[in-house]
Amino acid sequence: xxxxxxxxxxxxxxxxxxxxxxFLPGWATFLGAVALAKGIxxxxxxxxxxxxxLSFGQGLFYCVGGYGAGLLMLxxxxxxxxxxxxxGGLSGLVAGLLIGPLLAGYRKIFFATxxxxxxxLVHGAxxxxxxxxxxxxxxxxxxxxxxxxxxxxxxxxxxIYALACVIAVASACLLRIHxxxxxxxxSLGVKDNEIRVEYLxxxxxxxxxxxxxxxxxxxxxxxxxNALVLGHIDPELAFWTTSGExxxxxxxxxxxxxxxxxxxxxxxxxxRSFSSQHFPNAWQMTLGIFMLTVILFMPNGIGALxxxxxxxxxxQGEAP
Amino acid sequence: MSAILDVRNLRKSFGAITAADDxxxxxxxxxxxxxxxxxxxxxxxxxxxVTGYLRADGGSIVLRGADIxxxxxxxxxxxxxxxxxxxPQLFLSLTTEENLIIALGISSGEALRPFxxxxxxxxxxxxxxxxxxxxxxxxxxxxxxxxxxxxxxxLDIAVSVTRGPSLLLLDEPTSGxxxxxxxxxxxxxxxxxxxxxxxxFVEHDMDIVSRYSTRVLAFYDGxxxxxxxxxxxxxxxxxxxxxxxxxx
Amino acid sequence: xxxxxxxxxxxxxxxxxxxxxAVGLTLxxxxxxxxxxxxxxxxxxxxxxxxxxxxxxxxxxxxxPAFGLVLMLGSxxxxxxxxxxxxxxxxxxxxxxxDEVILVLVTYALFLILxxxxxxxxxxxxxxxxxxxxxxxxxxxxxxTYVGYDLMLIVFAIFAGIILWLGLxxxxxxxxVLAVIHDRDMSSAxxxxxxRIFVIAFTIGVFLAAIGGAITAPKISVQPGLAVTxxxxxxxxxxxxxxxxxxxAAIAALVVGLSRSLAIHLWPSAxxxxxYLVMAxxxxxxxxxxxxxxxxxxx
Numbered sequence: 001x002x003x004x005x006x007x008x009x010x011x012x013x014x015x016x017x018x019x020x021x022x023f024l025p026g027w028a029t030f031l032g033a034v035a036l037a038k039g040i041x042x043x044x045x046x047x048x049x050x051x052x053x054l055s056f057g058q059g060l061f062y063c064v065g066g067y068g069a070g071l072l073m074l075x076x077x078x079x080x081x082x083x084x085x086x087x088g089g090l091s092g093l094v095a096g097l098l099i100g101p102l103l104a105g106y107r108k109i110f111f112a113t114x115x116x117x118x119x120x121l122v123h124g125a126x127x128x129x130x131x132x133x134x135x136x137x138x139x140x141x142x143x144x145x146x147x148x149x150x151x152x153x154x155x156x157x158x159x160i161y162a163l164a165c166v167i168a169v170a171s172a173c174l175l176r177i178h179x180x181x182x183x184x185x186x187s188l189g190v191k192d193n194e195i196r197v198e199y200l201x202x203x204x205x206x207x208x209x210x211x212x213x214x215x216x217x218x219x220x221x222x223x224x225x226n227a228l229v230l231g232h233i234d235p236e237l238a239f240w241t242t243s244g245e246x247x248x249x250x251x252x253x254x255x256x257x258x259x260x261x262x263x264x265x266x267x268x269x270x271x272r273s274f275s276s277q278h279f280p281n282a283w284q285m286t287l288g289i290f291m292l293t294v295i296l297f298m299p300n301g302i303g304a305l306x307x308x309x310x311x312x313x314x315x316q317g318e319a320p
Numbered sequence: 321m322s323a324i325l326d327v328r329n330l331r332k333s334f335g336a337i338t339a340a341d342d343x344x345x346x347x348x349x350x351x352x353x354x355x356x357x358x359x360x361x362x363x364x365x366x367x368x369x370v371t372g373y374l375r376a377d378g379g380s381i382v383l384r385g386a387d388i389x390x391x392x393x394x395x396x397x398x399x400x401x402x403x404x405x406x407x408p409q410l411f412l413s414l415t416t417e418e419n420l421i422i423a424l425g426i427s428s429g430e431a432l433r434p435f436x437x438x439x440x441x442x443x444x445x446x447x448x449x450x451x452x453x454x455x456x457x458x459x460x461x462x463x464x465x466x467x468x469x470x471x472x473x474x475l476d477i478a479v480s481v482t483r484g485p486s487l488l489l490l491d492e493p494t495s496g497x498x499x500x501x502x503x504x505x506x507x508x509x510x511x512x513x514x515x516x517x518x519x520x521f522v523e524h525d526m527d528i529v530s531r532y533s534t535r536v537l538a539f540y541d542g543x544x545x546x547x548x549x550x551x552x553x554x555x556x557x558x559x560x561x562x563x564x565x566x567x568x
Numbered sequence: 569x570x571x572x573x574x575x576x577x578x579x580x581x582x583x584x585x586x587x588x589x590a591v592g593l594t595l596x597x598x599x600x601x602x603x604x605x606x607x608x609x610x611x612x613x614x615x616x617x618x619x620x621x622x623x624x625x626x627x628x629x630x631x632x633p634a635f636g637l638v639l640m641l642g643s644x645x646x647x648x649x650x651x652x653x654x655x656x657x658x659x660x661x662x663x664x665x666x667d668e669v670i671l672v673l674v675t676y677a678l679f680l681i682l683x684x685x686x687x688x689x690x691x692x693x694x695x696x697x698x699x700x701x702x703x704x705x706x707x708x709x710x711x712x713t714y715v716g717y718d719l720m721l722i723v724f725a726i727f728a729g730i731i732l733w734l735g736l737x738x739x740x741x742x743x744x745v746l747a748v749i750h751d752r753d754m755s756s757a758x759x760x761x762x763x764r765i766f767v768i769a770f771t772i773g774v775f776l777a778a779i780g781g782a783i784t785a786p787k788i789s790v791q792p793g794l795a796v797t798x799x800x801x802x803x804x805x806x807x808x809x810x811x812x813x814x815x816x817a818a819i820a821a822l823v824v825g826l827s828r829s830l831a832i833h834l835w836p837s838a839x840x841x842x843x844y845l846v847m848a849x850x851x852x853x854x855x856x857x858x859x860x861x862x863x864x865x866x867x
Contacts, residue, residue: 003437054669102852109603109668110855113807117848120800124841174435181435182425182443185414189422192411199371199409200426201397201483240800244676251673281687288680295674296662 003177010173013259017165021158029161031269033229036164039265040171041222042249044215046261047175049250050184051211052191053107057115058219058246060122061092063237065220066227067132068092070140081143081163085224092220096213104209119238126235137234140227157229164225168262171218176258187211219246252294324349324487324518325370330379332365332542339365340376341542347518349486352510354529354550355522356563357539363522364406366539367489370520371403372396383487402485406492406522408476412465416456416475419464420447423482446482453512454478470497470505477509481517488513490521494528506532526564530554538563573710575829581718583825584725585784589798590805591732591817592776598749598812599769601668602660605675607777608799609682610651614644614778615794616690618785622697637700641782648778652771660770661763679795687792694791701786717786724783728776729818736814745769749812777802804847810857819858 021029041062048055068091069084078084099118106114127135145159154162178184186207189197194204227233236242245268252264271290275283325347332340339362347353355363368374370381372393381389388396411419421438424446425431451457454474459467464475473493481488493509494502506528513519523529529536529550536553538546540562546553553559560566593607618640625636655678663671704716736742747755748765756762781794788794805824809816824843831842838845850857 056672106851106855109672109811110851112669112672113603113803114848114851114855117804117807117844117851121841121844121848124844127840128837177437178434181433181437182421182430183432183434183436185418185422185438186425186431188414188418189411192413193409196409196411196479197422197426198392198394199397199403200423200479201394202426202431203394244673247673248676251670282684284680285684285688288677288684291677291680292659292674295670295677299666 003180006173006176010169010176014165014169017169018162021161021165026155026157027273029155029157030229031273032266033157033161033164034226035266035269036161036168036262037222037225037229038246038249038269039222039262040164040168040225041219042246042253042261042265043171043175043258044218044222045246045250046253046255046258047187047211047218048215050179050191050255051187051208053111053208053211054247055115055212055215055243056112056240056247057117057119057243058215059238059240059243060115060119061095061216061219062223062226062242062246063119063122063126063233063235064095065089065092065223066233066237067126067223068220069224070138070227070233071132073140073143074138079141079144081145081160081228084143084228085163085167085221088224088227089217089221092223093213093217095220096216100209100212100216103212104205116240116243119243120240123235123238123240126238133234135235137232137236140231140233142231143228160225160229164229167221167225171221172258172262179258248291248294252298254298322349323347324384326380326382327370328380328382330366330369330381331377332369332374333377338542340369340379343379343542343544345537345544345547347487347520349518350516351518351535352533353518353520354533354536355520355539356524356526356529356536356559358563361539361563362542363537363539364491365542367403367491367520367522370396371401371489397483397485400483400486401489402480402483402487403489404473404476404480404491404493406495408469408472410464410472410476410479413463415461415463416459416467416471417447417451417461419475419479420450420456420482423479424450427483450478450482453508455508470501473497473505474508478512481513484514485517487518487520490519492522492524494523494525502528503531526554526566570710570712571833574712575826575833577709577712577714577719578832579822579826579829580722581825582828583821584721585780586801586805586825587725587818587821588728588783589777589780590802590809590821591729591814592773592780593802594806594809594812594814594817595745595769595776596773597806599745600660600664600671600766601752602671602675602770603668603803603811604773605672605799605803606678606682606795607675607773607802608795608797609679609686610648610774610777611781611798612686612790612795613647613651613682614781615785615788615790616686616695616781617644617647617778618782619695619697619790620690622699622785623695626697626699633699633703637703637786640697640700640785641779644778644782645775648775649771651778652774653767655774656767656770661766664766679799683792683795686795692792694789695785696789697785699786715787721783728779729814732814741765741768801843804843806857807847808850808857810860813857813859816857816859 041058045055045058065088069088072078072087073084103111103114126132132138142156148154190204190207197204223237249261249264249268252268253260272283272287275286279286323346327343327345330340330343343366355366357363365374369376372391372395375390380387383399383401386399388399411422421443422431424443430436430440430443451460456471456475456478459471464472477490477493494505497505502525510532533550535548536550537544538553538559545562546556546559554564589611593604596602596604621640621643622636625631625639663674701715701717704720707714707716707719736746744760745765745768747760748762752762801824805817805820808823809820823846827842827846828839831838
């Protein structure tokens with residue numbers, strides 16, 4: 001698909017999602033918004049994965065983004081949803097700029113454990129930070145959308161859903177274009193052979209750092225969106241299990257397409273929602289079994305993602 | 321003839337082993353120099369120090385007047401020194417074309433812009449040119465991990481020249497290549513290279529050395545024991561007894 | 569002086585049970601290259617089994633109290649002895665050729681499954697198994713009263729550490745395990761039955777976690793949430809001590825135990841935080857940990 005086609009497909013998808021919105025029951029728009037928020041975060045994770053690094057701590061930026069937006073609303077009296085989400089993204093970005101340089105020197109299991117440790121540090125700090133709500137977190141007010149929610153009588157859930165759609169589709173579109181660009185190929189090159197990249201005259205560290213900051217920005221926006229949907233922020237956002245779910249979405253999606261990431265996220269939310277409703281004492285188990293099944297029986301997504309085999313279709317510009 | 325590489329008193333030891341013992345040599349622009357010597361004689365150490373893979377213990381390496389000793393491979397590549405590897409260093413899960421695009425993108429700076437596509441006319445033209453000159457067209461869309469060894473060698477060399485280096489180091493370009501294909505490979509490479517590129521190549525095959533080099537540096541025990549036109553060096557009695565094994 | 573003693577002793581007691589559990593985790597990583605995120609669940613299962621057995625044993629008449637402790641330990645060892653090989657042979661072995669991070673995800677899935685499984689089997693209410701806690705009387709140290717059981721834990725941990733060390737360094741099977749930790753491919757090429765070593769190592773690891781749970785059961789309330797706390801602590805110990813290093817686990821357990829003790833007595837809000845701070849610092853300064861057996865690929 002050429003870049004023009006990608007943009008056209010994205011526009012069409014966005015239109016479809018927005019048109020569909022009003023006909024969906026409340027729970028579906030809610031779930032959709034959450035799934036999209038997490039999908040955006042997982043998208044950032046895939047950016048990192050393409051350069052060969054798995055972060056088990058994207059929750060850190062997800063949390064920072066959520067708190068960034070939340071605190072701006074509660075302390076700064078800003079309620080405009082778009083501003084809040086951008087603020088969340090920027091909070092994540094700043095955090096990424098701060099810790100990226102340290103992390104860019106690590107690989108494989110050490111990278112994963114360091115990202116996990118840093119994320120848990122934030123969790124620990126927030127749990128004890130009573131001024132930020134401690135382990136209970138903070139409740140947020142409903143966001144506003146340039147006053148449109150009053151003039152058009154939009155349901156608040158639909159409004160956030162719509163915002164989530166716009167951001168998700170825009171990020172997906174831009175990144176899809178990026179993945180098939182020369183810089184996008186460079187990430188794959190870094191994953192395959194860092195030595196060759198260095199001997200060609202460019203910095204591997206810098207490439208990884210850039211990817212990391214992008215991932216942090218995306219996770220920050222995801223966290224902010226999530227905060228607005230739930231109307232709540234708490235330290236659990238930075239807990240390692242939250243990060244584990246983003247990883248799982250990326251794995252489930254595989255490296256076939258960017259759209260798959262959001263499909264995977266929606267699927268995960270549906271499984272979670274369904275199982276916590278019908279087996280409230282066994283929903284974690286259901287999730288776990290689901291994960292195991294995917295890992296055992298659908299290795300293609302996983303294989304191409306992490307085992308450095310066949311070149312991806314994204315790289316060849318074939319998948320949507 | 322202007323000097324392109326000036327190496328003075330280069331020293332390197334690995335514990336008790338002296339890999340480079342006070343090496344001094346000047347390479348002039350446009351020369352095709354063969355580096356010969358038995359395993360452990362110091363030729364690869366020399367190449368590794370010039371390309372930044374190893375840091376010398378002492379001495380200096382000057383490229384066109386600029387001191388590159390101790391610089392990183394990345395900085396040295398940007399200064400105009402590129403290399404190919406004995407075991408081709410390529411992006412195995414990507415196609416031939418993609419490998420070249422990344423290399424071209426890095427040298428032109430395209431690779432630093434987040435959305436610059438792979439279809440820019442300049443890039444496509446350079447890509448086609450390289451594919452043609454290195455006889456890689458038929459392998460264009462094939463993933464590197466599936467390519468035969470000889471093709472990977474050609475690709476490795478093609479990738480290393482994308483920057484338009486002034487000095488190119490080839491580390492055993494024909495090693496692992498079937499005997500009957502060695503000349504073909506070297507013919508392709510020699511014809512493909514721009515005429516003004518200075519080339520140093522490490523080789524064990526003396527036929528290749530005599531045919532493709534104008535000058536030979538013979539290494540032994542960390543020192544250059546002979547330096548001169550290829551036919552002269554290859555006939556040197558010490559070179560014959562220590563390296564080539566040819567009868568006197 | 570009292571405060572120092574308290575901090576030291578409390579830290580040492582903490583370090584003891586943390587060591588037993590964490591050394592199992594580091595062993596599993598060293599041999600199988602698997603970062604077992606479900607490790608805490610085996611601790612929890614050990615604790616629950618022990619607590620259940622204690623419940624039956626101490627409720628049914630006048631039985632010798634010491635034997636109860638033996639039964640508690642024995643039963644959790646039995647359960648571990650079944651679970652270990654079952655999981656390794658039944659699940660993990662199909663995934664060894666995959667990337668090490670996939671295996672982490674698998675253990676994460678296992679964690680989720682076992683969390684709910686323990687809740688389904690034992691419910692959400694806490695279990696208590698106080699009875700053996702008074703077995704060893706009390707001891708006065710610098711005017712402070714310490715429960716003998718807690719001090720016994722220290723002895724138990726040292727004992728366990730010595731047995732493990734002897735087992736690894738002085739027995740044939742143990743040396744094979746060390747060989748596999750050091751270089752799996754070479755061991756395999758030399759004819760060592762790596763598959764058998766994997767089962768053994770994983771089982772011992774699970775074993776140690778379960779014993780840790782069983783022996784700690786008398787001093788805690790056994791309830792949901794144990795697994796998470798324990799896995800996070802053992803994880804920190806393993807990272808600080810070095811992935812795959814037994815000595816590292818011992819020293820790191822001391823570091824973690826003492827840090828927590830310091831935090832609890834001097835800066836209570838930092839209790840959660842301090843362990844992760846030490847871990848992050850270690851990763852930033854010396855990523856292989858103190859005695860890292862795994863080589864870091866760092867550019």
